[in-house]
Amino acid sequence: MFYNKALDSFLEEAGDISRFTAKFFREFLKPRYEFSEFLRQCFYIGYKSFGLVAVTAFIMGLVITIQSRPTLVEFGAEAWLPKMVSISLIREIAPVITALICAGKIGSGIGAELGSMRVTEQIDAMEVSGTNPFKFLVVTRVTACITMVPILAVLAIAVSLYGAYLGCNIHGVVSWKLFWNQVFETNTFSDVVPAVTKTFFFGLDIGIIGCFKGYFSKKGTEGVGRSANSAVVISSLLIFVLDLVAVQIADLLGFT
Amino acid sequence: MANPTSRNIRLGIFVLAGTVFLIVLLYMIGAKRSLFSDTFRISAQFYNVNGLMQGNNVRFSGINVGIVESVEINTDSTVNVVMLIEDKAKIYIKKNALASIGTDGLMGNKLVNINSMKDGSVAHIEDGDILKTLKPIETDEMLRTLSTTNDNIKVITGDLKNITQKFNKRNSLWSLLQDTIVADNLKEAIVNIKITGARTAIITGDLQEVAKSFKSGKGLMASLLTDTTMAGKLQHTIVKLENASDKIAYVSGDLSGITAKIKDGKGTIGMLITDSLFVKDLKSTMKNLNSGVAGFDDNMEGLKHSFLLKKYFRKQAKLKAKKPN
Numbered sequence: 001m002f003y004n005k006a007l008d009s010f011l012e013e014a015g016d017i018s019r020f021t022a023k024f025f026r027e028f029l030k031p032r033y034e035f036s037e038f039l040r041q042c043f044y045i046g047y048k049s050f051g052l053v054a055v056t057a058f059i060m061g062l063v064i065t066i067q068s069r070p071t072l073v074e075f076g077a078e079a080w081l082p083k084m085v086s087i088s089l090i091r092e093i094a095p096v097i098t099a100l101i102c103a104g105k106i107g108s109g110i111g112a113e114l115g116s117m118r119v120t121e122q123i124d125a126m127e128v129s130g131t132n133p134f135k136f137l138v139v140t141r142v143t144a145c146i147t148m149v150p151i152l153a154v155l156a157i158a159v160s161l162y163g164a165y166l167g168c169n170i171h172g173v174v175s176w177k178l179f180w181n182q183v184f185e186t187n188t189f190s191d192v193v194p195a196v197t198k199t200f201f202f203g204l205d206i207g208i209i210g211c212f213k214g215y216f217s218k219k220g221t222e223g224v225g226r227s228a229n230s231a232v233v234i235s236s237l238l239i240f241v242l243d244l245v246a247v248q249i250a251d252l253l254g255f256t
Numbered sequence: 257m258a259n260p261t262s263r264n265i266r267l268g269i270f271v272l273a274g275t276v277f278l279i280v281l282l283y284m285i286g287a288k289r290s291l292f293s294d295t296f297r298i299s300a301q302f303y304n305v306n307g308l309m310q311g312n313n314v315r316f317s318g319i320n321v322g323i324v325e326s327v328e329i330n331t332d333s334t335v336n337v338v339m340l341i342e343d344k345a346k347i348y349i350k351k352n353a354l355a356s357i358g359t360d361g362l363m364g365n366k367l368v369n370i371n372s373m374k375d376g377s378v379a380h381i382e383d384g385d386i387l388k389t390l391k392p393i394e395t396d397e398m399l400r401t402l403s404t405t406n407d408n409i410k411v412i413t414g415d416l417k418n419i420t421q422k423f424n425k426r427n428s429l430w431s432l433l434q435d436t437i438v439a440d441n442l443k444e445a446i447v448n449i450k451i452t453g454a455r456t457a458i459i460t461g462d463l464q465e466v467a468k469s470f471k472s473g474k475g476l477m478a479s480l481l482t483d484t485t486m487a488g489k490l491q492h493t494i495v496k497l498e499n500a501s502d503k504i505a506y507v508s509g510d511l512s513g514i515t516a517k518i519k520d521g522k523g524t525i526g527m528l529i530t531d532s533l534f535v536k537d538l539k540s541t542m543k544n545l546n547s548g549v550a551g552f553d554d555n556m557e558g559l560k561h562s563f564l565l566k567k568y569f570r571k572q573a574k575l576k577a578k579k580p581n
Contacts, residue, residue, distance in 0.1 A: 154281075180284075
């Protein structure tokens, strides 16, 4: 249709994903909710991912603090360490790290699971048996992603701030109370609200891409691996794109 | 695999933990921004707010008491800043408090400083009050002033350099400054001057008194100087004295004549004084007289014992003996 095949296939996929997303919202709004399946997915997506996210967030908080210290010491602004680190953790690092970890763990899991179901024709069997496979498989997973990723991100903020607190106390001395006082002093709603809001979109992105790749998996076992792989790659890439868009929107709305 | 109930419980804990932390985070931030405590509004009009923004802190005596709610341009020379202040600070801020734009640290956020004035008799601030403001110190202006100050300092230090160099070159000045004897002498001289001054004061006091008594007409000199009748008398006396002295001259002229005569040996006194022969005669006469008197004494003794006069002498002796009783 356009100048080359790659562009054509990219645009085609983008269109497919858009229609898939639209279908998700349509199906989501229809009655008959698969609530127990939703809870099951929440458990796997949220609870089971927490350990991984917590470790990553803790390390990030610690490392960022240790890395920032020399520069601040150079300026004689060592006292600003909690303020600066908490701003970067809350605004950017904790949400994005959480989303990336989820994209790796959840996105690939969903892609592989749905892909193998498609390949083994379980989805077709569901359709025959009268269950709406889209509602049962896709809507529950995507909704679970949308709800669980923000919670994971918030807990990641908490854990990373604890890591930052420990990081502050490796070389200097910052009391527990002073640290949190500085964190709450420096950060405003305009720091927290956009950061948490964008994680909903990160969750949507992870769920939709994972489900889309898995739901339309082709070519046997090889296709399952490919769909799992591309689910991670595309959703990770989309997380950064969404992050960029979110920053721009937050800036436009005055959340600076 | 665990049963659905325990899975759901763990999920619930997880979700609750996340939600609670989010709420706590938001609440703590809100509490710091004083969004949940009772507040009141005051405003202040500044000439220049130096980049003050909505949400900046408001400090009273260095303590955060609120936030800036809005910053709006009012007229071409005033900017209206509305501040949201916590109710608990209301009792400390007075109506005459002074608002100024400050900076948190050297490069930190802008903030509004409210400082109380010393006069404590003013009423507490109320909702909607407008505070007086202080023109903020601008860095540019400060640097401009500093540069002129620097120029002045440059000139002054140059002069100082010259002066000290001159000092160093001249030993006499140094020795004068360092000489303790000169200093002692000076001290002594000053003490003497002091004493002299004190005495002068006394003398002038006395003089004053004298002058006063002169004026009031006490004493001879005063009467001499002031009394006119006295002057008349004095004149009269002098005239008399003149006459007297004329007479004295006349008398002394007579006297000189007498003495001349005495010298010439005229008269008895003159002879007595001048004639040496007569003196010898006088001496021998006196000797003769003495011997004559001795002879007379013998004659008188003889008379006493003569029968003619015996009776008389006895009577005389008896009278002498009675007299002491």
